[in-house]
Amino acid sequence: MANQFFISDIDGMYVLFFSLLIGIEVIKNVPAILHTPLMSGANAISGIILIGGIIQLLSVESTAYFEIIASALAVLMATINIAGGFFVTHRMLSMFSSSKAKNK
Amino acid sequence: MDLLIDIAYLLAAIGFILGLKLMGNPKKAKIGNYVAAIGMVIAIIATAILILNNSPKVANVVFLIAALTIGTIIGRFMAYKVEMTGMPQLVSLFNALGGAAAVIISINEAVINLNTPLSLLVNIVLTLGAILGGISFTGSIVAYFKLANKFNIGNQNLARILSRLLLLIIIAGSVAFFIVPGLGISFLTFIVVMSVISLIYGVVFTVPIGGADMPVLVSFLNAITGVATAFSGIAFNSPIMLIGGILVGATGVYLTMQMCTAMNRSLAVVLAGKITSGNASKGSNASIQVQRITSVETASLLAFSKNIAIIPGYGMAVAQAQQACYELQKNLMSKGASLTYIIHPVAGRMPGHMNVLLAEANIDYKYIKDMVDVNDAMEQFDTAIIIGANDVVNPAAETDEDSVIYGMPIIKAYQAKQVIVMKRGMATGYSGASNPLLERNNCKVLFGDAKESLTKIIDELKKI
Numbered sequence: 001m002a003n004q005f006f007i008s009d010i011d012g013m014y015v016l017f018f019s020l021l022i023g024i025e026v027i028k029n030v031p032a033i034l035h036t037p038l039m040s041g042a043n044a045i046s047g048i049i050l051i052g053g054i055i056q057l058l059s060v061e062s063t064a065y066f067e068i069i070a071s072a073l074a075v076l077m078a079t080i081n082i083a084g085g086f087f088v089t090h091r092m093l094s095m096f097s098s099s100k101a102k103n104k
Numbered sequence: 105m106d107l108l109i110d111i112a113y114l115l116a117a118i119g120f121i122l123g124l125k126l127m128g129n130p131k132k133a134k135i136g137n138y139v140a141a142i143g144m145v146i147a148i149i150a151t152a153i154l155i156l157n158n159s160p161k162v163a164n165v166v167f168l169i170a171a172l173t174i175g176t177i178i179g180r181f182m183a184y185k186v187e188m189t190g191m192p193q194l195v196s197l198f199n200a201l202g203g204a205a206a207v208i209i210s211i212n213e214a215v216i217n218l219n220t221p222l223s224l225l226v227n228i229v230l231t232l233g234a235i236l237g238g239i240s241f242t243g244s245i246v247a248y249f250k251l252a253n254k255f256n257i258g259n260q261n262l263a264r265i266l267s268r269l270l271l272l273i274i275i276a277g278s279v280a281f282f283i284v285p286g287l288g289i290s291f292l293t294f295i296v297v298m299s300v301i302s303l304i305y306g307v308v309f310t311v312p313i314g315g316a317d318m319p320v321l322v323s324f325l326n327a328i329t330g331v332a333t334a335f336s337g338i339a340f341n342s343p344i345m346l347i348g349g350i351l352v353g354a355t356g357v358y359l360t361m362q363m364c365t366a367m368n369r370s371l372a373v374v375l376a377g378k379i380t381s382g383n384a385s386k387g388s389n390a391s392i393q394v395q396r397i398t399s400v401e402t403a404s405l406l407a408f409s410k411n412i413a414i415i416p417g418y419g420m421a422v423a424q425a426q427q428a429c430y431e432l433q434k435n436l437m438s439k440g441a442s443l444t445y446i447i448h449p450v451a452g453r454m455p456g457h458m459n460v461l462l463a464e465a466n467i468d469y470k471y472i473k474d475m476v477d478v479n480d481a482m483e484q485f486d487t488a489i490i491i492g493a494n495d496v497v498n499p500a501a502e503t504d505e506d507s508v509i510y511g512m513p514i515i516k517a518y519q520a521k522q523v524i525v526m527k528r529g530m531a532t533g534y535s536g537a538s539n540p541l542l543e544r545n546n547c548k549v550l551f552g553d554a555k556e557s558l559t560k561i562i563d564e565l566k567k568i
Contacts, residue, residue: 012338012343012346015343015346015347015350016334016346016350019346019347019350019351019354020350020353020354021354022121022351022354023124023350023351023352023353023354023355023358024354024355024358026121026124026125026128026351026355027124027128027354027355027358027359028358029128030127030128031128031130032362032366032447032449032455032456032459032474033130033456033459033469033472034127034128034129034130034133034456035359035362035363035454035455035456036191036192036454036455036456036457036459036460037127037133037137037456037460038124038127038128038355038359038456039195039322039323039326039356039359039454040191040194040195040198041123041124041127041136041137041140042124042326042330042351042352042355042356042359043195043198043199043202043326043329043352044140044141044144044198045120045123045124045140045144045330045348045351045352046199046202046326046329046330046333046348046349046352047144047198047201047202047205048120048144048147048333048344048345048348048349049202049205049206049209049237049329049332049333049336049345049349050148050205051147051148051151051337051340051342051344051345052209052213052336052337052339052340052342052345053171053205053208053209054148054151054152054155054168055151055155055340055342056209056212056213056216057164057167057168057171058152058155058156058159058161058164058165058168059155059158059159059161059216060161060164060216061161062161062163062164064216066215067212067215067216068164068167070208070211070212070215071208071209071212072167072168072170072171073171073208074204074205074208074209074212075168075171075172075175075205076171076174076175077175077201077202077204077205077208078175078201078202078205079171079172079174079175079176079179080175080178080179080182080198080201081179081198081199081201081202081205082144082175082179083175083176083178083179083180083183084178084179084180084182084183084194084198085179085183085195085198086137086140086141086144087179087180087183087184088182088183088186088191088194088195088198089127089137090134090137090138091183091184092188092191092460092463093133093134093137094134095188095460095463095464096130096133096459096460096463096469
């Protein structure tokens with residue numbers, strides 16, 4: 001796999017630093033009430049590692065059993081991380097909104 | 105076609121950023137979660153199409169769909185099965201899975217490219233991904249057990265020494281492998297060895313860290329997984345992995361710092377596991393003489409209080425007393441009392457955890473105040489009821505330099521005219537520090553299960 005990420009230009013560095021700054025900027029001044037949902041939401045996003053697993057799983061030969069099982073396992077674990085993270089965040093945030101609605 | 109894929113990735117990245125942004129706003133947080141999830145789905149579909157377009161391996165798609173489906177079902181099951189009190193453990197467990205995936209993917213990449221040497225850059229980022237993923241994996245597992253109180257702390261000093269030694273081995277080993285030519289070790293061997301060492305390091309690094317600091321650690325390990333993902337993103341030439349990983353890393357580190365500020369501790373101190381280092385600092389409440397109070401007396405006291413503070417802690421959630429708390433609130437407010445919930449930044453097990461628990465019981469957040477907003481005016485409260493909280497109201501944090509929690513900001517409950525502590529027994533809080541609040545003149549203790557006690561108080565109040 002030819003890696004053009006840093007070799008051709010420094011696009012990758014732009015992405016890196018801008019993401020870093022945006023990440024900090026985006027969650028600045030978030031009220032403490034939302035810290036727990038935000039943590040689990042961010043946790044779900046970190047499951048994006050599954051993209052690597054998908055790339056592996058779909059590019060290896062169908063007879064390469066070790067590689068297939070390993071990447072399928074990685075995809076499975078990352079999917080639990082993602083799905084679980086988003087569902088649990090949704091569940092928490094639903095509680096906030098239902099308590100609002102009821103008292104209005 | 106490639107352009108479409110690139111646009112899809114761009115949309116996914118925007119989804120993540122916008123999603124996180126919206127999640128920081130109480131009114132739009134739910135939409136934010138959807139937006140981020142949609143971004144994730146777009147990224148997954150785009151990747152599958154991209155790879156299949158280049159090399160159609162239909163048989164493997166079966167595995168992919170199976171893994172995605174089963175993973176979603178398990179994730180959803182876990183997310184809905186967990187009690188809200190167990191939220192921090194669950195986040196920790198999910199994070200462990202993400203870390204494990206990072207290790208497997210890095211090693212697998214080395215296996216796949218066994219006969220076609222990768223570039224130095226790719227080797228380095230794969231190694232970093234495996235190391236950080238490994239630390240995050242086992243570290244999160246230990247944090248999970250500690251949060252679930254299933255972990256007996258072993259020899260902490262040994263763990264501390266081992267962790268420094270292993271960190272040194274990881275750094276020195278990596279530097280040697282990449283700088284010294286012709287070591288005769290294959291990259292696969294190297295990355296497997298490094299992964300194993302990192303897995304052990306994750307354990308010994310986490311073990312000495314105090315139980316009360318676990319939320320900080322979970323947040324920190326979450327950030328580590330993000331960084332591991334970002335490194336893998338470089339290896340896979342995948343900007344969306346890089347962006348997602350860096351975003352999580354940045355938000356994770358920022359949240360970690362905020363939590364540290366809330367607890368008045370530096371991250372370095374937390375990670376060094378200093379909280380449990382003092383041997384003499386552990387205490388017990390065994391020798392403390394307390395004034396007892398009954399539910400009936402509590403009810404009459406509350407009936408004559410105009411301004412009441414409720415300070416909930418993890419114990420309230422464990423006793424499932426939120427609903428009873430809400431009933432009490434309704435009753436007292438119908439009698440014309442004003443009532444305020446005061447939340448410590450780390451009440452429950454992590455910031456915002458208590459807010460979630462109260463929201464679960466339909467308690468309106470306009471009655472919920474943060475510690476910093478009311479702490480200077482605690483004298484205004486006729487009665488402060490402390491339900492299942494301990495460390496966060498422990499005045500030893502202000503006065504006793506030997507206490508494990510010295511320096512942590514606390515809710516100054518002791519300044520209220522009358523304090524009632526609802527406790528099951530004389531046990532100490534999560535930190536293990538003894539609580540001198542209990543022997544103060546204005547403090548009375550109501551022993552018993554929080555839910556039962558509250559129910560009795562409400563019954564008494566109805567008679568009045």
